[in-house]
Amino acid sequence: MTIYALSSGPGTSGVAIIRISGPETSVVIKSLTGKEMPKPRMATLRKINNINSSELIDEGIILWFPGPESYTGEDMAEIHVHGGKAIILAIQREISNLKNCRLAEPGEFTKIAFQNGKINLLKAESIADLISAETEIQRLQAVKIMQGKSSEKFNQLREKLLKILSFVEAKIDFPEEDLPEENLKKIKKDSSDVLKEINKILSDQKVGEIIREGFKIAILGPTNAGKSSLLNNLSNREIAIVSEIAGTTRDVIEAHLNIDGYPVIISDTAGIRDSKNEIEKKGIKLSLKKAENADLKLVVVDAKNIDLSGFFNDLLRNDAILVVNKSDLLKGKLKPEVVKHNHVLISLKDNLNLDKLIIKIKKILKTKFISEEDILITRERHRQHLLQCADYLKNFQDKNDKKDFDKAAEDLRLATRHLGMIVGKVDVEEILGSIFNDFCIGK
Helix, strand or coil: CEEEEECCCCCEEEEEEEEEECCHHHHHHHHHHCCCCCCCCCCCCEEECCCCCCCCCEEEEEEECCCCCCCCCCEEEEEEEEEEEEHHHHHHHHCCCCCCCCCCCHHHHHHHHHHCCCCCHHHHHHHHHEEEEECCHHHHHHHHHHHHHHHHHHHHHHHHHHHHHHHHHHHHHHHCCCCCHHHHHHHHHHHHHHHHHHHHHHHCCCCHHHHHEEEEEEEEEECCCCCHHHHHHHEEEEEECCCCCCCCCCCEEEEEEEECCCEEEEEEHHHHHCCCCCCHHHHHHHHHHHHCCCCCCEEEEEEEEECCCCCHHHHCCCCEEEEEEEECCCCCCCCHHHCCEEEEEEEECCCEEEEHHHHHHHHHHHHHCCCCCCCCCCHHHHHHHHHHHHHHHHHHHHHHHHCCCCHHHHHHHHHHHHHHHHHHCCCHHHHHHHHHHHHHCCC
């Protein structure tokens, strides 16, 4: 089947790019232009016509990429035309009338590229991340993954495990032959080395995921403390409704911000108090959930009525800034039990000390985004596979110490499989290949 889709952004534009991939690509181009295929990878100006009537649709550039030297590994072409909606629809309608041609599904070009071995899963994911990047740090991370250092590292670790597995498999297949002592030592050392490297990658403070998804800030506190006003102020726009009526905010309101190039998701939550209203109680429950998942909590309180007992005291223990609002109404100094917390005194009404609060937030952001490691975990999928791999490696080492090779081999296979699943490579034949290369089976 041959697929096609608009690859440039939707809507009116100066230029639109329609991408085609599959065995009928050359038929599509010949049918639309009435000419033979242009030279590969050379921009060629052609008239794009209605297939049946030869009526001119537009004039544009054709780029022809014969497989396997293309993005997808199949025959592929791009049609660059003027970006009017009617032009795009007319060309797509003509392609759809050709046999074995259909509109592509989301991400299908990249999926075909992966299936044809042009890219691995990590690179496929990094392409999606690069397209959706909103800040410079997100772009840089996506480019770093695309360059392949992470893939290279995971493949290296996987190759080490395959080598160990070949030794273990050989021992199972030829139980009468003792493995040399140096091989047993190598099995133990190499498996320990791989486990150490995986644990090192896992101890990353989730920097990669925070960069990709955004640093989560939750604004929490009692009703009427100024939480919604703070969200509006930090966002520089009216996002949340501000009212003197307590409990105005019932649901979580989110805003995506770019603070000095760092991606931030800031959430305004329902005021926390004892309430009999069922809707408000649900909103408070969502507030508590946001607090659990937040990278930073801004606990906003009214300077006239500061009560940090119970739950609010618990909120301030980790990753939190106490924001004392309405400081213009404060008489006297803050109490010692308030001052001991990481706090800032502000007045949203008078726009006082908000710059100090932003400086505090920026300092925390910079520490959270620091990583000296080239290998970053950017998705929960990667983390889970690494955790599973580490668990199976621990099991392997325990069984290997007891010389229980049959069961140890299965743990090693599963550990290798989970590493392979990160980059999308799982092949039993590679284990067999490693055995044949390193051992003279037919001696």
